[in-house]
Amino acid sequence: MTADQARTLGYTREVLAEGGCHSLELLIQEDADFDGTFRAYDLNEGEMLTINGWNFEFEELGEEA
Numbered sequence: 001m002t003a004d005q006a007r008t009l010g011y012t013r014e015v016l017a018e019g020g021c022h023s024l025e026l027l028i029q030e031d032a033d034f035d036g037t038f039r040a041y042d043l044n045e046g047e048m049l050t051i052n053g054w055n056f057e058f059e060e061l062g063e064e065a
Contacts, residue, residue, distance in 0.1 A: 001048065003027065006041035014043075019056035026051070034058055 011027035017040075018024075026049070027041040034053040042049050 001041065002046065003041065003043060006048075011039075011041045014060070014062040016059045016061050017051065017056040018059070022056075024049070024051075024056075025061065 006027050010029050013028045013030050013032070015026050015028055016023065017026055024040075025043040027043060028038060028051075032038040032040070032053070034056075036054075037050060037052050040049050040051045041047075
């Protein structure tokens, strides 16, 4: 899957997820629950991941307002 395909499927929110030794640039759906488990598109590896949100701290990426 490509990033454009992920965006078409609703993964439009770009975030940086950091936890432990992991740092992931992700596309997530707007309603992703950071306290739960959710699907995300990994922008670096080009694959879908299942994320346990409680293991990460999140920072919004993308265009500045």
